[in-house]
Amino acid sequence: MALLTANSSDYSQTMVTTTRDTVVDESTWIRQAQRADQKAFEALYRLHIDKVYGLCLRMTGNVSEAEDCTQEAFVQAWKKMGKFRGDSAFATWLHRIAVNTVLGRMRKSKREQDRIQAVADTSPSPLSTTDTGELRDLSEAIDKLPAGARHVFVLHAVYGYSHNEAGDMLGIAPGTSKAQLHRARRLLTQQLKQQGFEV
Amino acid sequence: MSKENDDRVFEAAKRLTTEISPDRDLWPDISAAIDAPRRSRWAPMFAQAAAVVLLVGASSAVTYVAVKGQQVPGPEISAELLFEQTSFGGRYNLGPGFQDARALLAAELDVELARLSPESRSEIRKNLELVQQAIHDINQALEQEPDNALLQKKLLMAYREELSVLRRVSGLSRNVMMRNDI
Numbered sequence: 001m002a003l004l005t006a007n008s009s010d011y012s013q014t015m016v017t018t019t020r021d022t023v024v025d026e027s028t029w030i031r032q033a034q035r036a037d038q039k040a041f042e043a044l045y046r047l048h049i050d051k052v053y054g055l056c057l058r059m060t061g062n063v064s065e066a067e068d069c070t071q072e073a074f075v076q077a078w079k080k081m082g083k084f085r086g087d088s089a090f091a092t093w094l095h096r097i098a099v100n101t102v103l104g105r106m107r108k109s110k111r112e113q114d115r116i117q118a119v120a121d122t123s124p125s126p127l128s129t130t131d132t133g134e135l136r137d138l139s140e141a142i143d144k145l146p147a148g149a150r151h152v153f154v155l156h157a158v159y160g161y162s163h164n165e166a167g168d169m170l171g172i173a174p175g176t177s178k179a180q181l182h183r184a185r186r187l188l189t190q191q192l193k194q195q196g197f198e199v
Numbered sequence: 200m201s202k203e204n205d206d207r208v209f210e211a212a213k214r215l216t217t218e219i220s221p222d223r224d225l226w227p228d229i230s231a232a233i234d235a236p237r238r239s240r241w242a243p244m245f246a247q248a249a250a251v252v253l254l255v256g257a258s259s260a261v262t263y264v265a266v267k268g269q270q271v272p273g274p275e276i277s278a279e280l281l282f283e284q285t286s287f288g289g290r291y292n293l294g295p296g297f298q299d300a301r302a303l304l305a306a307e308l309d310v311e312l313a314r315l316s317p318e319s320r321s322e323i324r325k326n327l328e329l330v331q332q333a334i335h336d337i338n339q340a341l342e343q344e345p346d347n348a349l350l351q352k353k354l355l356m357a358y359r360e361e362l363s364v365l366r367r368v369s370g371l372s373r374n375v376m377m378r379n380d381i
Binding site for chain 1: 208211212213223226234
């Protein structure tokens with residue numbers, strides 16, 4: 001049983017008891033949000049925040065940047081709600097927006113990119129408290145990957161998107177996605193071996 | 200790197216957490232961003248469009264007056280043209296050479312205008328006011344968007360147009376004088 005907590009909203013008392021109920025509620029909230037109902041959109045936010053923030057954090061490797069990307073992604077989602085036709089799951093649609101946001105912010109400023117990289121280089125992985133044991137080592141190794149390889153690895157290996165889907169989200173050909181994944185694997189294996197991780 | 204190693208990396212990757220809660224609630228900031236009124240893009244766009252229209256109109260009218268070339272000396276110059284303070288966006292100021300030329304021509308304007316016919320004088324005054332109104336409007340738009348490169352460009356164009364009108368007035372009156380002398 002999952003409890004959906006939506007603070008300071010009419011939905012705060014909504015208890016989602018089954019997956020089916022969640023889907024039913026989600027589609028209702030989507031329709032209401034498409035009619036500019038902000039409280040329904042807040043309910044959607046509460047339902048999906050962890051998925052979107054998780055992806056942003058995996059892709060950026062930086063807490064502050066991931067928070068900014070998440071906020072921007074939800075603002076973009078609000079503006080584009082009318083365009084959601086239900087061709088894909090709402091979570092996938094949100095993921096796509098989040099990936100675009102991360103890439104957009106990185107393209108926007110090379111200087112910002114350098115800053116993010118510098119922070120990532122000097123700070124312990126923000127995911128170190130989320131993952132444990134060997135997974136923590138892997139998380140830290142992923143954070144150190146070059147952006148292109150990291151994005152493909154996160155989308156394909158962690159989130160399970162196909163090369164076509166990942167390539168589509170990242171604006172690269174499926175073949176490029178495969179090449180980046182190969183590069184990511186090689187770099188990860190090297191890093192993990194150096195850390196004494198048995199691979 | 201063996202396939203077995205690849206598999207182990209992939210197996211581990213699949214077990215990584217995909218849903219992570221942020222340390223703080225991000226909704227208040229998102230809500231504020233959604234609630235924030237959208238900044239109107241019309242004001243600067245109108246200013247730009249108006250500036251273009253005014254500049255083209257002013258330029259055409261001054262050229263018309265110059266070609267027409269009528270001369271009847273008029274004695275009284277009563278109305279005063281106000282010259283907008285020169286500024287050029289948040290980062291730039293007009294150069295001292297430009298400022299000096301502008302100040303000199305502006306100071307001589309009344310004398311130059313006195314040599315022209317009342318009709319020509321009135322036309323030129325009207326056109327200068329249009330250009331200066333455009334400068335004023337663009338400056339106001341720049342107060343909201345000091346780094347807007349397009350507005351800065353338009354403002355520079357407006358200043359140049361103003362200087363050009365002043366120069367043409369000066370040249371026009373001299374030409375008239377020369378014809379009188381003959």
